[in-house]
Amino acid sequence: MSAALPPRLPARRTVGALALGLVLGLVLLDLARTGGLDPLALPPPVALGSGLAPSGAHCTQG
Amino acid sequence: MARAALLLLVLALAALALLAAGPRAILLLLIGVGFGLVLEGLRFGFAGPWRLLVAERDARGFLAQLIAIGATAAVAIPLIAGAGGELQGAAAPVGIAMIAAAFVFGAAMQVVMGCGSGTLVNAGSGNLVGALALFGFIAGSFAGTLHLGAFAALGTLPVITLQGVAGTGGAVALTLAGLALAGGLALRAAQPGRRMPPARLWLAAGLIAALATLNLIVAGQPWGVVYGLGLWGAKIATGLGADLSGAAFWAQPANARRLAETILADVTSVTNIGLIAGAFIVMRWRAPTAQVAPLAPRGWLAVLAGGLVLGYSARLAMGCNVGAFFSGIASGSLHGWVWFAAAFAGSRLGVGLRGRLLVPARTAGAPA
Structure with a gap:
């Protein structure tokens, strides 16, 4: 009796596009719900030299 | 996909980041893309080398x-010390649960063959194991935020940094000495011919250190991964109707603000997105490579569960290989070193588990 063939998996290009697409979909859905940042209250482009303390939210903070 | 289209993809992402969250988001997105290009293009990883x-x-x-971490530490520790509070390190307390x-985490990253950054790179480069693990990682790191307080209550030390013990110069010296010791032990254990990194890895280590330093300068905090993925999970949960106002983690001002604002305002999320895009670009730029070998159904289930455990444990461990190991050690945090020792021990266990859990489809049901 011959063994069943293993299932054929989607190509890397399909899986990669799907992963990136799903993440971007989440970003866009979230953006539609929250809106963008206030253009008059944007964070400084570069933290160093801004005179501001970092706003936090890092993996190491509980 | 034409290479011009890949460049257009980056430009479109940058435009979206600019419109939604300003110029800082563009810079961080490009840094994230750089991480993805280097990690995937030069095959620099964490789980695989362990x-x-x-x-x-x-x-x-x-x-x-170790070279990448040392190069980053040599710049980052003095930079943070001289920044007058504009930059912060990746310091966390050592604790029992951590x-x-x-x-x-160390065991799970061997099962799914990807750490925090590795899972993002694998997903972006179309690796089906990585993509599935990413779903689990997002769910797990969000679930971890809901239980973090309870686990932290098991016992933690105060935050200890090498700067606090030995000053800035002492912290750099101690960090480099610790990395040299770890490197020496690895060299002693390695086979001849498998000791000196090839030019590709030297280049990658230098680029990763440069990007990590840029990340610190732009974001004000070191490179991280897990926070962003937990935030994505929280966004999905609230989108589905969950109310997180009673969750201690999400009630903290900084976290509540991240939850209320666009994902593109979160520095970690933006570099994560860039990293996935960078890995995708490398995968599409070069000649097609084969998909992973098919797994038996219980193998795929193990990947999903492994991703879930990876995310949950990363949250409780106060970071993954990036936030805790790389950035923790590179900014002088004791917890980075403790994380390294514990995760490496777990990794030894995970190497053995991988073969038993990820059963290939062709051998499913076959006698052992």
């Missing part, structure tokens, strides 16, 4: 990690 060191006595990739979770 497995190679344990299973094949090959220290080359592991040494490249150590146990780092051990579990």
Whole structure:
């Protein structure tokens, strides 16, 4: 009796596009719900030299 | 996909980031894309080299990690010290749950063959195991935020940094000495011919260190991964109707603000997105490569569960290989070193588990 063939998996290009697409979909859905940042209250482009303390939210903070 | 289209993809992402969250988001997105290009393009990783060191006595990739961390630390520790509070390090307390979770993370990252950054890179480059693990990682890191307080209550030390013990110069010296010691132990364990990193890994280590330093300068905090993925999970949960106002983690001002604002305002999320895009670009830029070998259904289930455990443990361990190991050590945090020891021990266990859990489809049901 011959063994069943293993299932054929989607190509890397399909899986990669799907992963990136799903993440971007989440970003866009979230953006539609929250809106963008206030253009008059944007964070400084570069933290160093801004005179501001970092706003936090890092993996190491509980 | 034409290469011009890949460049257009980056420009479109940058435009979206600019419109939604301003120029800082563009810079961080490009830094994230850079991470993805280097990690995937030059095959620089974390989980794989740990497995190679344990299973094949090959220290080359592991040494490249230590070189990247050392180069980052030599710049980042003095930079943070002289920044007058504009930059912060990746410091966290050592705790019982943190150590146990780092051990579990080390095991899980060998099962799914991807750490925090590795899972993003694998997903972006179309690896089906990585993509599935990413779903689990997002769910797990969000679930971890809901239980973090309870686990932290098991016992934690105060935050200890090498700067606090030995000053800025002393912290750099101690960090480099610790990395040299780890490198020396790895060299002693390695087989001849598998000790010195090739030019590709030297280049990758230098680029990763440069990007990590840029990330610190732009974001004000070191490179991280897990926070962003937990935030994505929280966004999905609230989108589905969950109310997180009663969750202690999400009630903290900084976290509540991240939850209320666009994902593109979160620095970690933006570099994560860039990293996935960078890995995708490399995958599409070069000649097509084969998909992973098919797994038996219970193998795929193990990948999903492994991703879930990876995310949950990363949250409780106060970071993954990036936020805790790379950035923790590079900014002088004691917890980074403790995380390293615990995760490496877990990784040894995970190397053995991988073969037993990820059963290939063709051998499913076959006698052992």
